[in-house]
Amino acid sequence: MISEPKFIQAAPTTEIDSGDRRLTRISTQELERRWKLVRDHMKERGLGAIIVQTERDFTGGYVKWFTDVPAYYPRTVIFHASDLMTVVEHGAAGWRRTLEGQDANNPGVGEIITTSAFPSVNYTHTYDAEAVSDLLSRRGYRKVGLVGASGMRHGFVAFLEKTQSAAEIADETDFIDRVKAVKSQEEIALIQRAAQMQDMVFRKVLSHIKPGMRDIEVTALAQYEGQLLGSEQGIFLGMSAKLGQPAFFAQRHFQGRTLRAGDHMSLLIENNGPGGFYPEISRTIVLGKASQELLDGFEIVKEAQQHTLRKFKPGASCREIFLAHNEFMKQKGVPPESRVYSHSQGYDLIERPLIRSDETMSLEKGMNMSVHPAYATSSMFAHICDNYLIEKNGVGECLHKTPKQVFEL
Numbered sequence: 164m165i166s167e168p169k170f171i172q173a174a175p176t177t178e179i180d181s182g183d184r185r186l187t188r189i190s191t192q193e194l195e196r197r198w199k200l201v202r203d204h205m206k207e208r209g210l211g212a213i214i215v216q217t218e219r220d221f222t223g224g225y226v227k228w229f230t231d232v233p234a235y236y237p238r239t240v241i242f243h244a245s246d247l248m249t250v251v252e253h254g255a256a257g258w259r260r261t262l263e264g265q266d267a268n269n270p271g272v273g274e275i276i277t278t279s280a281f282p283s284v285n286y287t288h289t290y291d292a293e294a295v296s297d298l299l300s301r302r303g304y305r306k307v308g309l310v311g312a313s314g315m316r317h318g319f320v321a322f323l324e325k326t327q328s329a330a331e332i333a334d335e336t337d338f339i340d341r342v343k344a345v346k347s348q349e350e351i352a353l354i355q356r357a358a359q360m361q362d363m364v365f366r367k368v369l370s371h372i373k374p375g376m377r378d379i380e381v382t383a384l385a386q387y388e389g390q391l392l393g394s395e396q397g398i399f400l401g402m403s404a405k406l407g408q409p410a411f412f413a414q415r416h417f418q419g420r421t422l423r424a425g426d427h428m429s430l431l432i433e434n435n436g437p438g439g440f441y442p443e444i445s446r447t448i449v450l451g452k453a454s455q456e457l458l459d460g461f462e463i464v465k466e467a468q469q470h471t472l473r474k475f476k477p478g479a480s481c482r483e484i485f486l487a488h489n490e491f492m493k494q495k496g497v498p499p500e501s502r503v504y505s506h507s508q509g510y511d512l513i514e515r516p517l518i519r520s521d522e523t524m525s526l527e528k529g530m531n532m533s534v535h536p537a538y539a540t541s542s543m544f545a546h547i548c549d550n551y552l553i554e555k556n557g558v559g560e561c562l563h564k565t566p567k568q569v570f571e572l
Contacts, residue, residue, distance in 0.1 A: 183267070184268075187353070187438040192349075193347060197229070204338055205244045208333065211243070211302065211304030213308040214307065214323075215229060215239070215311065216291075217234045217311075218316075220234060220396040220439075223511070225339065226239075228510055232268070233395070233510075236280075237280055237316070249272070249274050252278075253279070255279070257278070292319045292320075300327070304330055306332075307327065307332055309334060341524060343510070344514060345528070346531055350440065351529070354440045357437065358444075359436075361443070362444070362564050365385075365432060367385075367388045368388075369572065372428070372448060373422070373450070374424045378420050381430065385399050385401075389434045393436060397433050398434070398512070399431070400413060400431040401429065401431070402417065403426050403428040404420075406425060406451075406457070409540070409541070412546075424451060428447070428449075429445065430448060435510075435512075439510055441510070441511065442531065443548050444563050444565060446565065447545075448569075449570065449571045450572055452571060456542060458569055460543055461568070464538065465547050467536035468535075468536055470488065471487075471488050472558050481517065481518050481526065485519050488505075498538050504537065507530050508550065530553040531552055532550065532553060532558070535548035549565075549567070
């Protein structure tokens with residue numbers, strides 16, 4: 164294998180506009196709050212560095228939580244116990260930029276190393292790991308923490324384990340998952356803004372959807388309106404069908420159907436808001452009169468959502484809530500859940516804790532929980548989705564203000 168050049172070059176510099184290009188910036192105080200939590204933990208654990216990595220935004224919240232910058236190509240962050248962060252990301256092969264914490268677009272970062280590694284190009288899978296391993300060796304760390312190692316690329320982790328055999332590699336995922344899930348007041352304010360944005364997007368869809376539009380035109384409108392309001396990333400699941408047939412959620416590849424009068428559409432809006440935080444909302448839209456079966460199904464999932472919310476409070480067991488929910492569904496004569504019907508959200512579209520039988524994390528004050536019970540029959544798909552914050556004695560008001568109903572237009 165031909166390796167990339169050694170990481171000793173200085174990146175070329177060009178004059179740039181000094182204006183802030185960020186859509187929404189996280190405050191320095193908030194970042195410092197996060198960094199202190201981690202460094203206090205690292206001191207207790209004797210860690211020289213913690214490493215996080217991702218290659219996509221909507222399930223790559225670790226990287227953004229540390230740096231306030233999302234990932235679009237593979238991006239690796241080395242968070243040092245007693246130094247500014249090092250970032251390894253996509254760019255010119257073998258370049259290094261020395262920032263010394265002075266780049267406003269990369270807060271807390273001391274240097275950026277760039278490689279030309281691609282998930283789709285097998286022989287490049289160790290390039291990022293070579294840069295990271297070289298750095299760890301030079302620093303002489305005896306203990307290094309990985310976060311979400313099972314979700315990192317195999318080539319990256321295998322290379323580190325091979326070349327850093329003298330150092331202890333510890334799994335620090337549980338700690339980071341917990342502190343990331345408990346939101347600060349600044350994060351909560353941004354989550355509330357994101358929910359308001361989604362309400363506005365849904366209202367825009369209601370005012371424009373009509374027979375003759377394809378499903379993808381509806382979801383494209385939702386994406387466009389969200390981006391105008393500060394969203395950067397997201398997923399928009401929409402599918403239409405005749406009444407009497409289930410309209411499930413579908414990705415864009417399956418959004419080619421054309422809506423007709425009397426049809427109904429399931430729409431799930433899962434885009435992040437200003438600052439990069441995710442809530443999500445779903446409702447059913449009918450271009451005419453809804454069937455009684457569809458209305459009855461919606462009432463069941465709406466009641467199921469409230470049943471779960473009454474059990475949400477600090478210290479509650481996710482497993483027990485999940486089992487109670489399935490018992491409720493059985494009592495209603497509908498199928499129990501076999502998927503994740505409720506979970507926390509933040510920089511990740513889905514983050515821990517999950518309301519399911521194998522979750523070990525308990526609920527805590529400050530968590531942003533999405534609750535979306537659903538069930539299907541051969542003739543309809545009933546669903547609802549909204550977000551709530553865990554407060555001292557339970558949940559607060561619904562973050563979404565869109566009425567909980569089937570919308571007949």
